[in-house]
Amino acid sequence: MTYRFPSLNGLKAFEAAARHLSFKAAAAELGVTAGAVSQQVKRLEMSLGIALFRRLPQGLLLTQEGTAYLPEISRAFDVLTDATEAIAPALNGRKLSIGLDPVVVDKLPKGWPRHTNELKPYVREIRATRDVELIWSNEVDALILAEATRHGNLVEQKVCLSGDTAPIYFVTRPGLAECRQSRAILEALTS
Amino acid sequence: MTYRFPSLNGLKAFEAAARHLSFKAAAAELGVTAGAVSQQVKRLEMSLGIALFRRLPQGLLLTQEGTAYLPEISRAFDVLTDATEAIAPALNGRKLSIGLDPVVVDKLPKGWPRHTNELKPYVREIRATRDVELIWSNEVDALILAEATRHGNLVEQKVCLSGDTAPIYFVTRPGLAECRQSRAILEALTS
DNA sequence: GGAAGAGACTGAGATTTTCTGAGTCTCGCG
DNA sequence: CGCGAGACTCAGAAAATCTCAGTCTCTTCC
Incomplete structure (x- = not known):
């Protein structure tokens, strides 16, 4: 399996941006600047060779592919989150x-x-x-x-x-x- | 959701190493050196505050947590892979x-x-x-x-x-x- | 018992990736 | 027409990651 993975940061950026339909809002959620999100998403799109967003002056729109991609990516992150939380409850507050x-x-x-x-x-x-x-x-x-x-x-x-x-x-x-x-x-x- | 994600590289390293029960073999699969895998896994364990592997002289062994973690992580990667392959078939060979x-x-x-x-x-x-x-x-x-x-x-x-x-x-x-x-x-x- | 081999670890430095910050552009609105 | 919002770009800064070389422990094979 020599499949080269899209970067996690790129996917996270996509996931957040797709939910908000805004790079700025996604950036706020992720705690980085909007430019960083923009670059991450662009890199992801380039590595996939697919447009995930339409950049309209009025804001972002998901392409058909982006629309199909989002729920799957979210689901995968949920699996990771749940599994991680199950074996290693956040240290914060743990006795x-x-x-x-x-x-x-x-x-x-x-x-x-x-x-x-x-x-x-x-x-x-x-x-x-x-x-x-x-x-x-x-x-x-x-x-x-x-x-x-x-x-x-x-x-x-x-x-x-x-x-x-x-x-x-x-x-x-x-x-x-x-x-x-x-x-x-x-x-x-x-x- | 302010949950800080374990790094994808760390999880990939863990997943490969857990399958092979060998950092060296995992490194070969990922196309990096064994030292890199070792560091990735260690960072992951540190960020989780949990030991995933036992390092025995005879080789690696998964801890109970590692054993529970592996199938979930693999599954999440499968979801990512399938979704990605579905919307963006590898450029390589695509017409x-x-x-x-x-x-x-x-x-x-x-x-x-x-x-x-x-x-x-x-x-x-x-x-x-x-x-x-x-x-x-x-x-x-x-x-x-x-x-x-x-x-x-x-x-x-x-x-x-x-x-x-x-x-x-x-x-x-x-x-x-x-x-x-x-x-x-x-x-x-x-x- | 000792030499050689395998595999994992570490630290320093090099490399690559990612982020920031400033400035630009387009569009919609008053 | 000037403004504000949001996305984009570029260069440089900062951070994460990798490699390389050397060490250590244990196992295997004389």
């Missing part, structure tokens, strides 16, 4: 599941129990475990460990506690390391 | 429909009838018309006109015939102007 190495518990700052309360908006549960496997199986989102794992593919952040005890480690998948939730947890640990 | 302005016929090189024979692989039909509308409605792919249209959005190529008659114009939608088919026609006109 993490944390694995806490039993060995670490003693080392935690004495204010920790109070902090766990403040973390409620960000944390769904705290399990006693040090099993890195649970990260890969997506059963927990992060681990708080006593020792570095030296496990490639994982993000490991060393945390130096206030006392002069040994450091502990906050371990997550890439992509979760910098999210709001992780930052809140790290802050609670260091304070 | 064009040409509109020939009756006024131009006399001016054509005397070898033209012979050329129309040679153009068969590229041309489906030649209609007598000078109606620019037919380009926009995708009823014809190009026009051969006696006069310039000064019609924005169309590509107009001036053709100077061998005699010292007035030039004629080859008019197409953007995207069709440089294709093999158009070049063959232009060549037949000028020779």
